[in-house]
Structure formats: C-alpha cells, structure tokens
Amino acid sequence: MWLLSVLVMVLNDSASATHRKYHTSYRCNARNLKYDSGIDYIRMEKSKFVDSQTALKTVKDGSTIAVSGFNHAIAPEYLLKELYRMYIYTGHPRHLFFEFETTPGIPGSGIDSIANELYQNEDHEFIKGMLIPYTGFSPWSAKLIQENRIEGYMWSIGTVSYWFREVSCSRPGLITKVGIDTFTDPRDPVYHGGLMNEKARKAMRARVSVVTLDGEEYLFYQAPKPNVALIRGTTADEIGDISVDEEGMITTILNIAQAAKSKPDRGTVIAQIKRITRFGSRSPKLVIVPGPLIDYLVLAPESDHWQSGSFQYNPAIVGEDFIPNMDEMVRSLTKNMNPIQAVIARRSALELARYISTVKRSIIINLGVGIPVYVSTVIAQEGVRDYITTTIEPGSWGGIALSGNDFGVALSPYAMLHMPDQFATYEGGILDAAVLGFMQVDRHGNVNSSYIPNRVFTGPGGFPVISRGASLVIFAGRFMGGEQEETIRDGRLVIESEGTERKFVKDLYMRLFSGRESQKQKQTAIYVTERAVFKLMSKGLEIVEIAPGVDLEKDVLKNMEFEPLVPKEIPQMDPRIFDINSPLGLSEMIGKNDGQSA
Template sequence: MSDSVVSLIARKKIVNDPDFVLSQIKDGDVVAISGFNEITSPDYLIERLYRLYLKTGHPRNLFIISDTFPGTPGRGLDSIAQMMYKRGDRDFIRGMLVAFYGWSETLQKMIKEEWFEAYAWSIGILAYWFREVGSGRPGVLTRVGLNTTADPRYDGTALNETAKERRTVKVQLLNIDGKEYLLYTAPKPKFALIRGSTADEIGNLSLEDEVAYGTVLNIAQATKAMPEKGTVIAQVLRVARFGTINPKSVVVPGPLVDYVVVAPREYHRQSHSFDYDPIVAGRVIPPADVMTAQMESGLDERKVVARRVALELARLVEKYGRPVVVNLGVGIPAMVGEVAMEEDIQDLVVLTVESGTWGGRPLYGPDFGVSIGAFAVLSVPDQFTMYEGGVIDAASLGFMQIDKYGNVNSFFTESKIPGPGGFPAIASGAPDIYYAGLFTAGRGTKYEVADGKLRIISDGNIVKFVNKVDKVGCSSKVMIENRKNVLYITERAVFRLTPEGLELIEVAPGVDLEKDVLAKMEFKPIMKREPELMDPRIFMPKKMGMKEELVKAIRV
C-alpha cells in the first residue's frame, strides 16, 4: 500500500474529536460495547457518548448490548448509570442486554424501578451471538438455558416488566429431531464501541497491552455484517505506522474499523486495580514468589469452602491420572486459584476463567478475569466452546439460592440482580460441577476456624437453602438428565445432587448438625446415613499437603 493511500486513509480514520464520530449515532440505535469488566472496556468512548447526549440531547433511547459488562464499580457503564440516576435521566437508554450487572448497584436499582427494558444472557451465549450475527445467522441455537429463567416458558431472559412487555430480545423454543433447543435473538448492532491497545494508520488493531481478547473481533464482525453494514469505532492508547504491527498480532483487521480514537491513559485501564502491568498483559511470566504475592494467607470461612472444592479437584486428578482443566466462577470459586497456588498444584489443576485465560492465579472481585502468570489466552467465544462443549473436566460456580430439588439460583434475589455471567453455559457443559458458597447470608455473620474445627459464633439471617428458588439459573432436572456429578459445598456442610433431591453427605467438625445446619434450611435434606466429617485439614492453618498426594497419582 502506497504512502499516499495510507496517509489518505489515516486522515479519515484517526480522529481527534470523539464527538465528530459519536454524533453519527442516532436516536434509537443499537450500540454494541466490548468489555469483560474493565478488560477491553472503551471507557473513554462510553463517557464521551453520554457527555455528547448531555450537551446536545442526542443520541437518546439507545439499546446497548455487551458481551459481558463494560466497567466496574465507578467506571465505564456504572459511572454513566450513576450520573443518569442522580439526574433522573430516563431518556439516554431504552434497553440493555448484558451478561452481568453485578458491578453496578445503580443499574440493578434502575432495572427494578423499570427505567428501561433489561435482559441478561450468559456470557457464552452473548459471545456466540456476536459471532453468529457476523456470520449472517439469526442468532444462537443451543440447549443452554432449558428449564431455567432463560426459557420462554418462564422469563425468556427478561429481568423486568418493561422487558416482558416490549420483548426486543427474544428466546424461542424449538424442537429438532425430538429434542428441545432455544434460539436466542436480539437486534443487530448498528454501531460498535470496541477497544484495542494499538492501531496503525489504516486501523489494524492489536491488543498487546490488554489482559485478554474478549469478544472485540466478533463485535466488529456483527456490526459490519449484512443486511446493514454498521460503523465500528475503536478506542486505543496509541497509533503506529502502517506495517509496524506484526500481522499475527492484528486482532481486528483495519477494514473492519471505521474510526480510531486515542484515549487518555486514565480511561484505558487493564483492569479495575491495574493501570498497566506487563505481567497482567501476559508479556512477562512472573516467578512463583510474584505470583503468590498479596495472596490472602489467613484462614477464614471463605477459604474453607475454596479448600473443600480444591480437594474435589484433586480427586479428579487421581481419578484420571492426569492434569485436569477447570473453570472457576466469580466469588468464592475464584479463591480456589489461591488454594491451588498455595498447595503448588497449579500444574495439575489447570485453572481457566471466562475472560479466556488458562493457568496462573485468577484474581477475584472487580479484577475477576485477570490471571497472574497465565500461559495461554483465548477469545471469549473460543473459551466458551471449551465450557459449553464439556471439553473441560469440571467447574466451580457460585450460588445465591439452592432448593430441595437441587435447582440453583445464581443471579436474582429481591435485593440483587447481578445477572448470570458465564454460569448457564458453564453449568450446561461441565461434567463435574461444584457449587461453592457460604451456607447463609446477611450481616453479623461471624465464624472461628481453628484446631481443625469450625465454630459459628453468629449466623446470617438470610436462608440460602430454600424450598423453591426465586429464579432457576441451572435446572436440577437437566443436570440429572445429563448425568452430571454435582456437589454443593459450603463452609459447614456438603450436599450431593440425587434424582430424589439434595442429599447431605458431610458436615464440618465442630458444627452442630441440628442447630447449625438443619435448622437453617427451609427443607429437610435426604440423609441416607450419618453425614461424614469434612476433612479436618481444611480447618488447619498449615498446608493440606495435596501436591505430594497428587504427584503419586499421575500415571506416566
């Protein structure tokens, strides 16, 4: 490509004034925004879009779709939601489809107060959807979500009454060769706001400073697909000369990008807690002492749960005689990574996270999606192929409620609507599932973990083991039909899924079965025999010695 042509393209694509390109978005348009929390979230474009609306009154009534959620508390879409709520501004957004609202308490309030129509799909379904729309297909055909709140016989992924009335986003039940499937459809995006690290003069995007690839390419593809080719706007940190980016490093080819906007550094963080760290970007694989730095060394009830999950993963290593590949969900499950590092079994229990990372130590909280020392990173659609297809060996996922049948509610209560995240697709595919969480919830909970025992000093006032969950995020019927091995692991008790319902199989040493377990449930679990005691090593401050046991189990 000649220098004159490159210069001509650059003058059109590389823009200094974001308002010039963002003003092309019209009232009522569908806008796709990349972002797995702060990972690949174009915070600068998001804020400038809202500032443009405040200044001109346009664009308004936007429908926003994201592969996960573009932002974290106080950043990205949450920052805009806070401004909207404070102003009482109901005109900027008419609808939203994302996978996870959990980092925005404000958006959750707005959903409950019917500010706009709100929907939530699994991360995997959304990532696939962008790829399918980019391929010219109508949506995602899958069995994920059957007999759950995603099923059109229930809520069809609608989170409020406004969504149930308008049904801009649809889920249809289909029968193919005697089997039920769900078809997920949504309006095709007309504009896309995506993010890369570097753009060259013709718009080729590389993501070398980012934590992961996310769904950036697929969002661009969906926007550019027929029947109406849309506009892709990319936020980057820098512009490079054409030809200086290695072709294999280009994630989004330049012809798919219409405009490039260079963002101030403060609007382009790698993750919630990281501005830039070469380790987080995967440019440097750190030594073990760096990977374990800042790990929580104390032993509390949350780590007790993570340790009990780790023991199950170790049993899988022993069963198969090889390393196992595992997914860790947000919350307590993500802490299993710290246990694996502490026990030095991370090479035998390979940890993956929905953002696309393999190996290393997954972080949690708003930094979920980052893995310190990951050895591989896939795009989100490719990662979810591993999950939904059951390529992985097991998954540990969080929960908000569990009922007597073993149904799991992972994303909806009267006070919170975090959304499903990656939960439905992972639970659908993983052959072994270990749901992990605290037995009760609420303020004032206090535990003491010492001398191989658990003592409950004061308990939470919110019962999580209920007769019927508020919303079904994962169906026990489907899990049983698919012959999954399912455990529900808490700090004081462990249950197993059976065709008859939930069976209590273990209790923690030091716990009173009647007072601390049965009295804090809305139903009586199946007890075929006296529950065993959980492994006392879980409740001791020293290491559990898992590596020595597992090395012997590996068959050469």
C-alpha cells in the same frame, strides 16, 4: 526529595510533548507514506483517525449499539463517556439500545457512572434499554432495570458472546441448550426468557423461543443486529489494524465489529485506542481486528484506558513479565482469605484432587467470582498447578485469577482465547470442572447465583454456560447468609453467632442452574459449605459430609427450609481442611507419577 519531584515533572512534560509531537508528526506526514504495493494506504485511511466528536456524531437516534468490555478490561470507557457528554450538550443521540458482551466498567466508572447520572436525573431519554449479562459491576444499571426505567434483558455472557458471532454470519440468532429450565427459558413463569421487567416484556426487543431439532429441545436467542459497535484495542497501525498488546483479554471485539458490519445493514465501528504505530511494523498474527472493519479510531487519554480495575498497566497481566516469586504472591493472596473462606476453598480443591485421581490426567477448570477465586490460591499453595489448568471466562488460561474489580484477568496466564472460543470450551463439555458461587439452593439441586429481591441483582454472568458444560460442578459458599460469626478452633468449626438468612430454601427467587438438566447429562454436582457438603442425587440433595464440631440437627437441618436426604451415617469432612495453616497434601494424593498428567 524536591530535586526528584522536579525531575519527574520535567520527564512527564517531556513525555507529553513527545506524545503531542509524535501525533502532530503523524497527522502531517501520514499522507506522504507509500509502500511497496504501490497503494497509498495512508492516504486512503488517514481520515479514520479522528477526535471523539467526529466519530460519535455518526451515531443516530434509536441506534442499537454493541459495546465490548469485561468490567474495566477492554471497555471503551472514553467512547461511552464522550457519547453521553454529546447527548448532554446536544440532546442526541437518544433512545439508544445497548448490547453489552458483559459490563463495560466497574462501580463508579464506565456504564455505571452514566447509569448513576440517568437515575439521579430521572432521565429516560438517553438509554431505551440494554441487553446486559452482568450488573454486578454496575449497580446503577441494575437499579434502572429493577425500577422499570429502561428495558432490561439478561442472557449469560457466553450466550451473548456467541450470539455476536452468529449475527456476524448474518444468521438470525443463536440456537443452544444453555438456559433450558432456567430463567432464560421462555416457559419460566416469572422471567419468560430473560425479560427482566415490564418494559422488556412489552417491547420483546431481545427474546428467546423454544425450537425442536431431531426431537431435542433448544433455546433460540434473538435480538436486534447492532448498527454501531464501540470496541477497544491498545495499538492501531496507520491503516487502522488493531492489536491488544496491553489488554488483559481479547473478548469478543472481532465478532462485535463483524456483527455491526454484517448484512443486511452495514453499520459503523468505532474503536478506542491508546497509541498508533507504523503500518507493517508488527506481525500480522498480532492483529485482532483488521483495519477495513473499522470506520473511526479515537485516541483515548490514559485515565480512560485502564487495563483492569486496579491496574493502569501491569505487564504480568499480559504475560510479558512473569511473576519472579510465586511463593510470595501466594502468601499475599492468602492474606485476603478469612478462615471460613479458606475452609471452603480447601474442600473444593480437595474435590478437584479426587476427580484427578479418578480420571488419571490433568484437568481444565473454571473458577467463578467470590470464594471460588481463592481455589486458585490453594492450588498454587499445594503445588498442583501442573495437574490443574485454571481458565477464566474472558479467555485466560493458567496464571492466578484475580478477584474484586480485577475479576476477569489473571497474573501470568500462558494463553488467551477470544471469548466465544473460551465459552465453546465450556459449553462443549471440554471443561472438566467448575467451582462456582451460590446464593440459594433448593431440594432439587437448582441454584440461584444472582438475585435477592431489593438487595442483589447481578445477572447470570458466565454461570449458566459454565455450570451446564462442566462434567463436575462444585458450588462453593457459606451455609448461611447475612451477618454471622464463625471461627476455626482446634480443628473444629465453631459457630459464635448464627447467620440471619437461609440459603437452602424451598423456592428460589431465580433459577440459573437446573438440577433436572444436570441429572439428564449425568453431571456430578457437589455443594460445598463450611458446615456440610451435599451431593445431587436422582431423588434430590443428600448430605455426604459434615464438619467437625457441627451438630447436624441444630446447625444444619434446622437452618434449611427443606429436609435433604440424610444417610444413616455421615462422614466428617477431612480434618486437614480445617488446619488452614498446613498443606492438604494434594500433590501426594494425586500421585507423583507424572505419567498421570496428560
């Protein structure tokens, strides 16, 4: 055993020495390399490869900084850490305004670690404010905003992502129907267009207005053009072309760089990378951000370049190594589901199967965070992956979506899109169905997925775009909130102790899905819980199914703050859903005729 340990240490030292030798060699010899074109690219571009201080000292006080990153994935964590360290030692740069495509980091790392220190030290100088679509992975950023310590603005991920693309074209902002009749609508009496606190309402740095085109209402999203971009890739060649070989997604890194470079002011783009390769050694199709768009490239230590929350590098995340035993993976993921989660996920999957039987073709779906993620496990268990293509907001198609700190990546995806293109699929109605979580639902079918005062403040994430664009939207979650105990016994739901918080309420804390807009679009909206299933009708929410073992009056109606539409007869939920150790038979339900699958 000791011999093995010594061998590992020697190999690690050797690898580190090789790493140092390689980069020393690169710095010494790069200027001597020429190519057939006769242009000395390396001499022109060698100054791009610098240490973090050289790159970040170009960031001025008051800068607007766009930052890539979907949780831990493709987040330039090293650059953020070094930028904050520079501020600690020198007092500059300060009064920065950040524009995040999602959240660059997870709890305890990335922007959350910085926000924690700012909060604890009561430091109000480094960050002036932030436009952030999701604080679920940065609770300390949420506290800074909630307590009015910095300006806080929130738009959906898809809106921010596409806004970067519009700004890169030197357009004044993004025009979209996403957000109408929700908290990002400027007519919202509380949030006035995603203004999350008093500082934001006073500064109005990121703002939303209503415009009318051809008699139709749209929302117009505007924010400052970034003059600095912090992005990340895996590999850069000697002139700075970036690829994302080992990243679990592409996201918006190209458009973020373009937005910083666009008119009227040519900004600075700084990229975090993991390694350098020779110019011309890769296919040009692999380049995501061309070198001329990048001013500085900084090699980051592996400790600050994780592929996702749990993986420094897993080849299955980028499709390089397909899972050899899918059945074993499914069994492993199934262990993470409790029986109640399994019931909700299975009933949601059943709704998808019914939809497929109706449209008679394969479908494209999106799965939200939380319980909806487990629907992908049910799909794999049921052997209907050929009929249902799962997608995730950052760009993955296919594979098995991961959850927790790894949300956003998938095992063995077969395609990855740039994030604005992924959200075009959602917003444009190309998406057939979505399974999303919820915190609150009201009588009109409106949904709050993000906010409970003094407890939960996560932001919209991708929810507003996805829920609006899908033809079928399924909101999946437990009927009650808080501490509770429910079990499945003999194929029936048994409520051992009642939940402490009602989720079907008279008034929402925040509206992120509009039942009125859903009805205008002739969208099908289903609300799946373990106790009952609801459907949005023209007159409001109606109970369409009830779980075996559940008493309508005592277990459902008594725990709702409003009275839903109740038909004379309510069918029971399919009993197969509650036999969680047996297959549902979705493949047979859909039909074995491959001709139905497009």
